Amino acid sequence: MPAYGAQxxxxxxxxxxxxxxxxxxxxxxxxxxxxxxxxxxxxxxRPEHCRVITTPDEVWGSAAGTNAGVAASDGxxxxxxxxxxxxxxxxxxxxxxxxxxxxxxxxxxxxxxVDYRPGQYTPEQVHYAVASGEAAGLFDPAEAKPQxxxxxxxRTDGLKRARWRNVANVFVGASASFPRxxxxxxxxxxxxxxxxxxxxxxxxxxxxxxxxVPDDDTSSWHLGVPEIKARTADxxxxxxxxxxQRLPEHRSRRQAPRVQFDVPSVDIVIDVxxxxxxxxxxxxxxxxxxxxxxxxxxxxxxxxxxxxxxxVVADDELEAKVVQxxxxxxxxxxxxxxxPPAHHSTPFRLELPLAYPATTHTVSRLTGAAEKHNVGTxxxxxxDGTARLVRRSAAARADHLGVPVxxxxxxxxxxxxxxxxxxxxxxxxVGRLARAYNERRWQPRRVARLSRHVRYSPTWLLHCLRHxxxx
Numbered sequence: 001m002p003a004y005g006a007q008x009x010x011x012x013x014x015x016x017x018x019x020x021x022x023x024x025x026x027x028x029x030x031x032x033x034x035x036x037x038x039x040x041x042x043x044x045x046r047p048e049h050c051r052v053i054t055t056p057d058e059v060w061g062s063a064a065g066t067n068a069g070v071a072a073s074d075g076x077x078x079x080x081x082x083x084x085x086x087x088x089x090x091x092x093x094x095x096x097x098x099x100x101x102x103x104x105x106x107x108x109x110x111x112x113x114v115d116y117r118p119g120q121y122t123p124e125q126v127h128y129a130v131a132s133g134e135a136a137g138l139f140d141p142a143e144a145k146p147q148x149x150x151x152x153x154x155r156t157d158g159l160k161r162a163r164w165r166n167v168a169n170v171f172v173g174a175s176a177s178f179p180r181x182x183x184x185x186x187x188x189x190x191x192x193x194x195x196x197x198x199x200x201x202x203x204x205x206x207x208x209x210x211x212x213v214p215d216d217d218t219s220s221w222h223l224g225v226p227e228i229k230a231r232t233a234d235x236x237x238x239x240x241x242x243x244x245q246r247l248p249e250h251r252s253r254r255q256a257p258r259v260q261f262d263v264p265s266v267d268i269v270i271d272v273x274x275x276x277x278x279x280x281x282x283x284x285x286x287x288x289x290x291x292x293x294x295x296x297x298x299x300x301x302x303x304x305x306x307x308x309x310x311x312v313v314a315d316d317e318l319e320a321k322v323v324q325x326x327x328x329x330x331x332x333x334x335x336x337x338x339x340p341p342a343h344h345s346t347p348f349r350l351e352l353p354l355a356y357p358a359t360t361h362t363v364s365r366l367t368g369a370a371e372k373h374n375v376g377t378x379x380x381x382x383x384d385g386t387a388r389l390v391r392r393s394a395a396a397r398a399d400h401l402g403v404p405v406x407x408x409x410x411x412x413x414x415x416x417x418x419x420x421x422x423x424x425x426x427x428x429x430v431g432r433l434a435r436a437y438n439e440r441r442w443q444p445r446r447v448a449r450l451s452r453h454v455r456y457s458p459t460w461l462l463h464c465l466r467h468x469x470x471x
Contacts, residue, residue, distance in 0.1 A: 001029065001031045001080075002061075002063075002064075002083065003031050003033055003034065009116070010031065010043075011123045012121065013084065015123040016087050016127075017087065018046055018048075018127065019131035021092075022092040022096060024047060027048070030052075030069040032055050032068045032069040033052055034055045034060055039052075044123075064189075078178055080177070084222060084223045085175060086220060086222075086223055088130065088136065089135060091109060091220055094215050094218045103182075105179075106178045107215050108153075108176050112139075113147070113222045113225055115143070121138065136219070138221060152169070152170050158213075158214055163374050167206060167212050168212075169199070169202070170202075170212065172198050173201070175220060186205045186208040186344065187204055193242050193246075200242070207396060209393060209394075244261065246262060248264065248347055260293070260332070264294050265346070266347075266389075267298070267348065267350070268296065269298050270284070270300065270354055273301075274354065275301070279354070284327075284333065286360045286362070291363070295332060297334070298336050299334070304317040349395075350363065357382055369414055370389055377391065378411070379413045379414070380413075
């Protein structure tokens with residue numbers, strides 16, 4: 001439980017945890033105090049095994065507190081809980097039962113936001129209400145605010161019909177549990193993100209092969225509305241900058257310009273069987289010039305030390321060193337002796353033989369097919385080899401279960417690739433209007449201005465776009 005101040009709410013949270021239906025002997029509660037002044041203390045009513053630790057001085061925030069709490073604990077399952085959550089009696093038990101069924105599940109706890117006044121209840125009252133199974137009556141359900149993820153869960157039949165790329169969006173850290181081994185595979189929370197670390201961690205859980213399960217057999221009260229809900233626009237603007245760099249599948253990336261990001265969307269691995277600069281560049285260049293710019297290419301071969309010998313032209317490894325020097329300034333190209341592990345957050349890996357005749361549309365066609373058909377693998381054959389795109393989340397789950405990836409997710413095989421025809425260049429004002437229309441909820445004035453600008457255009461396309469913008 002990462003915590004900062006709000007001693008009274010913490011007292012209520014611990015009072016509720018002290019009378020859970022889950023055995024107290026199997027429950028350990030670690031409160032990570034993030035520099036509260038005065039320091040947080042343990043109340044009289046608390047779980048049997050409960051302690052307070054302090055977040056390290058060099059880091060701060062809920063992510064750092066969660067990592068510190070996990071490091072200080074030794075349970076097989078981690079349940080991250082906000083320090084202002086008043087959970088109902090069966091809350092812990094209801095989540096833990098899922099982890100007896102499979103060891104790769106992330107269980108999402110149910111909650112409702114309620115207005116809370118200081119002194120509204122005492123820890124003794126909370127203790128009695130939870131112990132007697134009457135926690136649901138502490139607040140008026142009609143005045144409570146639901147969590148936004150409930151609409152997503154309902155729309156996707158309990159996430160069973162959720163798409164691979166979207167399922168992680170419902171992860172919020174207020175109440176969620178996962179095996180310790182899954183936490184470690186995902187890399188823990190990113191303590192450099194003061195906001196949005198739970199969303200980032202949720203995306204990495206998906207890449208690690210997790211399956212998400214919403215548990216609504218019991219619920220909890222979130223005491224008060226978080227600051228991020230009171231200032232939603234400011235919070236979203238701040239978090240989107242972090243998401244843009246770290247989360248390839250987040251909607252902020254799809255709305256971004258063609259720039260380079262910290263985490264690529266596609267990790268491309270090319271097995272180099274011949275050190276020939278012209279041949280290698282003929283395969284790599286179309287990928288670099290393609291529609292997807294957020295890629296990273298690794299050329300796998302027994303690369304030599306790139307330093308040149310005194311007899312330069314007589315160097316037996318000269319051609320390999322020429323290739324290394326040629327791409328030395330290209331941040332999207334790397335060299336490795338063997339296939340490197342993928343980044344925690346990169347959703348796709350594309351495997352290519354050097355002979356494969358890649359085009360500028362290869363990557364976008366493969367990823368587009370993977371998203372359209374919601375599959376785990378996509379193959380694109382050619383006379384000189386086959387390109388194989390693998391969704392990392394499906395592959396990770398398959399590896400964990402010891403089964404082929406086709407048993408975890410469906411696969412697709414596309415028709416052989418041909419260079420796509422060049423699209424007709426549209427007038428600048430048409431392109432600007434189309435982009436503005438797609439962003440019409442955020443830029444209504446821009447839509448109106450551009451609509452007036454093209455009002456007298458004779459073309460049918462401009463006429464349609466003008467009416468679309470008005471709607």
